[in-house]
Amino acid sequence: MKKPNNNNGKPTSSTRIPAGVEQDGATVYKTGTYQMFWDCEYCNTPKLLGITHRFCPNCGAPQATEKRYFPKKGEEIALENHDYVGADQLCPACETANAAKAEFCQQCGSPLTEAARAKLVQDENQAKKPDSKKNNRLYWIIAGVLLLLIGGGVGIFWTKNVGLTLTAYSWERVIEIEDYRARNDNTWCDSVPTEAYSVSRKSEIRSYRDVPDGEACTARRVDQGDGTFRTEDVCKPKYKSEPIYADKCYYSIDRWQFSRSVTTQDRNHEPQWGAYQLKGNGGTCQGCEREGKRQAHYYLHLTDNGKKSYQCDVDEKQWQTVELKSQWKMSVGGILGEARCGTLQKLP
Ligand SMILES: [Zn+2]
Ligand SMILES: [Zn+2]
Known part of the structure; x- marks a missing residue:
């Protein structure tokens, strides 16, 4: 916590008096x-003083509340035991500032029943504060995300x-083979499968929690x-x-x-599953x-008049009937020119 110093360099009292809670939950201490x-x-x-000099000690002019300002750091004059009763009242007749408790103007004697309150001065040191650097970074992040979205959308x-010509067709069939054997695995000890064996334990970080760690304070005037x-x-x-x-x-x-896996492939219209032998007796x-799984x-292998080649994975029925050199059309990406096989259509 910062201790503001008064004119004599003496630190003022550093006692903190709880003074309320902000809307965002922050605690305010006076x-x-x-x-x-x-x-x-x-x-x-x-540099006349708001309390000590209600009138100018040099010319006697009354203090103008709208001319008040916060002292520079290091020039503050502390007040002990100040009895705060409210903002000054401005005399409706002569605009002189009067204490909140006063009933009549000390300058002209007018009643203060309808007097306006002194307008409060903002501390310029704090007015500009709200983390402009952080906000800037946030704007850049938002701008970047938007650009990516636009770019992605265009893409x-x-x-x-x-327009495409069919240059070849091919097939590939894959049979996955699984085997039964010891595997190494790990999991949190509260969910180990009952068939697990040779179990060893190690303490590791599972998650994080937020724990209180004091408070972060900013001073204001x-x-x-x-x-x-x-x-x-x-x-x-x-x-x-x-x-x-x-x-x-x-x-x-x-x-x-x-x-x-057992893979078979060829460039003809006679797809076949590969032959294999399984170890063990079943x-x-x-x-x-x-x-295991079969895939x-x-x-279809197509070319854009020899400029670019495309390969599309299609339905077996459609594939069975295609002929070499047949004409096709397809949408491709406007930027990278990647195939959009879902749009592939045979031309009549
Ligand atoms: Zn003066
Ligand atoms: Zn007055």
Whole structure:
């Protein structure tokens, strides 16, 4: 916490008095009361004091509330035991500032029942504060995301049509073979499968939680409208991230998993599944094999008059009937020229 100094370099009281809670949940502490300054506009005497000099000591002019300002750092004059009752009242007849409690103007004697309150001065040091650097960065991030979205949109939606000639067709069929054997795996120890064996434990970070870590405070100065200002600390709780540890279990487990694939491919219209032999007797034993997933792809190879080649994975029925040198059309990406195989159409 900063301790403002008065003229004599003596630190003022550093006691913090809780003074309320901001809308955003920040706690406000009052840290001191000081005199506002004002300059006499008639004789140009500067740095007159809001409480001590209700009238100019040089020419006797009354203090003009709208001429009050915050002192520079290091020039503050602290007020002990200041009894704050409210912002000054401005006499409706002669505009002289009167204390909030006064019933009649000390200058002209007019009643103050309808008097306006002194307008409060903003501390310029703080008015400009709201993290302009952070905001700037935020704007750049937003601009960048927008550009990416626009670019992505153009990349996705801008297409052009090309005429194509079929130069070849091909097929590929894949049979996955799985085998049964010991695998190494790991998981949090509260969810280890019952078949796991050779289990070892290790403490690792599982997640993080926010724990209170003191508070972050900023100081500010608030005009009280009676020739004084108060200093406040506005404090928000700070948090730090703290790891939560849990036991990770490393274990072995016997299970089926992909081990190899049997691939067949050719450039004709007679697709076939590959032949294979499975190890083991079809049961579940260490090293036994079984058939897994099957996949088939039927490709058309097309060219844009020799300029660019495209390959499209199409439906088997359509693929079976295509003829070499047949004419096709398709949309391709406007920027990268990538194939949009969903738009591929045979020309009559
Ligand atoms: Zn003066
Ligand atoms: Zn008056």
